[in-house]
Amino acid sequence: MKVSRRSFLKTASATAILPNIITSHTWANKPSETINIGFIGVGKQSSGHLNFFLGQKDCRVVSVAEVAKVRLDDAINRVAKKYGANHDCKATVDFRNTxxxxxxxxxxxxxxxxxxxxPSIMAAEAKKDVYCEKPLxxxxxxxxxxxxxxxKNEIVYQVGSQQRTEFGGHFRKAVECIRNGRIGKVTKxxxxxxxxxxxxDLPTEKKPEGIDWDMWLGPAPMREFNSILxxxxxxxxxxxxxxxREYAGGKLSDMGAHHYDIAKWAMDIDETGPVKIIPPKTGINGLKMIYADGLEIIHQSTKDPFNDVIFYGDEGTLYVDRRGITANPKxxxxxxxxxxxxxxPHIGPSHRRNWIDCxxxxxxxxxxxxxxxxxxxxxxxxxxGYQLRREMNWDPQKYEFPGDKEANALIDRPGRGQWKLA
Incomplete structure (x- = not known):
């Protein structure tokens, strides 16, 4: 993982778009073999993943890593309930053991x-395929x-942006409608x-037994325990x-990882980015990202029940969320x-199954x-944009803010202790 940002940027664009077939693994020649799966983290979301993979006849859960003993024990108990007392699933606090x-x-x-x-980078270096929750x-x-x-390691890596597969197919249909010009040219x-x-700014609480707090923090800045985290x-x-901010990107990133994903999928701009970011002077709504062709993507939460993703074209408007899709004209x-x-293309019955099939x-x-x-x-x-509260230019090929030292300082973080990218 000792890679400088400069050396990476020389190859970033080249590695984004590669052939659709990954060639390094032998699974294609052994379709009958069981895929052995390890879990890194078994909280609320991953607990559902554990249930799913325990139910797949061609998969077997063989390792679980989790920093909280109560959740680790629960996961292993569920494995034992499925496979029996001789399940041979390893339990560990340290994901490196997995x-x-x-x-x-x-x-x-x-x-x-x-x-x-x-963990993603280390898994890739170990030639293990990855399913990782969003945002990446x-x-x-x-x-x-x-x-x-x-x-580099030619692994199959699926991100948990399951609106591409699930929720009644509403988002897939929206993408098809936009790609087929149903509302004309989309400009916003x-x-x-x-x-x-x-x-x-959470206060310090007494850390209970059975939680490896230092491992929970990992690359994040040192602070004392809090059970909200x-x-x-x-x-x-x-x-x-x-x-x-130390651990995530707010609800903007938490759900934006789903909805921005659909916006760029529909516009066929999956592997590029905007050229300008324009935040509001105050408030938590209204930030605009402008693309080279003039397309505007606006962060704007409203009370409209169909507000998750709204496409504005020169011939109509299309609304989509997890409950459905509608448009004007209908x-x-x-x-x-x-x-x-x-x-x-057809992709199978579920997001996680698509990963296994791939x-x-x-x-x-x-x-x-x-x-x-x-x-x-x-x-x-x-x-x-919300953090700096000023207009910024972005180069989507070089992955940098041209000539903007303050903004470029936000691209990376120093990490902590042994947990650093470089």
Missing amino acids: LSDKRVDAVVIGTPDHWHAI TVTIRAALETLKAAR IKIGVGAPGIPC CPTNIHGHFPQWRRY SAASSPFNSKDWRL IRSRKRPVADVSFGAHTSILCSLANH
Whole structure:
């Protein structure tokens, strides 16, 4: 992981778009073999992933890493309930033990966002395929390094942007409508998600036994324990570390990783970025990102029930969220597609299953690491705009703010102790 930002930027653009077939693995020649999976983090979201993969006949969970003993024990108990007392699933606090386990073919990363990049890069270097929750990373540099490692090591890397596959197909249909010109040329898109990240100001609490707090922090700055960041039980809620800049990007990144992803997919701009970021002077709404062709993507949360992604074209408007899709005129969404229309390829019954299928075929998954990296970068750019409160220019080929030292300082973070990208 000792890679300088300068040396990486020389290859970043070249590694983003590569052939659709990944050639380094033998799974395509052994379709009947079981895929052994390791888990890194088993909180609220990853707990659901664990249930899913325990239910897949062609997969077996063989390792679980988790910093909270109560959640680690619970995960192992669920494995034992499925496989029996002789399950041979290894339990560990340190994810490196999962990555060094030669039985593990692929890993599911469900940690807080600040812990996505380093395990991803280490997994790639160990030639293990990866399913990682969204957003891909907290920083732009981390997104680029993760992409580079995945490409260099030719792994199948799926990001958990499951709106590309699930939720009734509403988002897939929206993409097809936009790509087929149902509302004409789209010049503006509104993304209705929450606030950007804020500095963490939570008070210190006494750390209970059974939590490796130093490992939870990892590359993040040292601070004392707080249970809002790391719950002490088997929790059924999404912990609010996601609000804080040190660990995530606020609701803007948390849900923006879904909705910005759909916007750029629909516009066929999955592997590029804007050229200008224009934040509001105050408030937590209204930031604009402008693309070279004039397209505006606006962060604007409203009370409109269809506000998650709104496309504005010169012939109409299209609204989509997880409940459905509608348009003005209505026919833009309701009219059936014909044989000449552009359609997305069939990808299987679920997002996680698409990853398993691609592990076997060595094809790129529907939410490939490059798409996730560029969505993550988009969320970071928006957060940086709100943080600096001024207009910024962005070079989407060089991945930098030209001549802007203050903004460029936000691209990377120093890490902590042994947990550094360089």
